[in-house]
Amino acid sequence: MNVSTVGLESSPVATALAGLRANEARYFKNKYDHAFTTEPAAKAKKAIEWVHAILEKERGIVIESRPLEATAFQVENIRIAYVFYESGLSINVMYTIDDPKKRAVGFKLSDGMEIPGELADRFKFARQKSKLAGTIRGSFFVIKGEY
Numbered sequence: 077m078n079v080s081t082v083g084l085e086s087s088p089v090a091t092a093l094a095g096l097r098a099n100e101a102r103y104f105k106n107k108y109d110h111a112f113t114t115e116p117a118a119k120a121k122k123a124i125e126w127v128h129a130i131l132e133k134e135r136g137i138v139i140e141s142r143p144l145e146a147t148a149f150q151v152e153n154i155r156i157a158y159v160f161y162e163s164g165l166s167i168n169v170m171y172t173i174d175d176p177k178k179r180a181v182g183f184k185l186s187d188g189m190e191i192p193g194e195l196a197d198r199f200k201f202a203r204q205k206s207k208l209a210g211t212i213r214g215s216f217f218v219i220k221g222e223y
Contacts, residue, residue, distance in 0.1 A: 096209040110149065139165070150173075
């Protein structure tokens with residue numbers, strides 16, 4: 077399968093990050109029949125601000141890497157946002173509108189990147205294999221507030 081690195085070229089792990097993005101796209105197509113598309117960070121400011129506000133308010137986390145691509149959409153009763161960073165980090169928010177117990181922030185690390193300093197001491201990362209993205213390391217936390 078040919079995975080596009082468009083929008084992610086400045087990342088030192090661009091190919092792995094593109095695989096991670098393609099892996100998410102496949103998931104949403106298979107599970108919700110949703111066409112997962114991202115746009116340049118400059119055009120996706122609202123999505124990025126929402127994700128960053130949740131990180132800051134919930135855990136005091138400020139991501140140091142530059143956002144490259146992002147998206148926000150809703151499937152069924154879930155608001156979803158993704159931000160893909162230059163470092164190879166991907167952050168997603170799954171925010172179930174009518175069920176406060178089903179809201180979380182997920183972190184995924186592209187194959188070949190180090191754990192970012194702002195996350196290293198705070199989260200344990202589990203590994204999963206992906207045909208599109210190689211080895212993905214992931215973690216998450218449950219959102220407690222309203223956003």
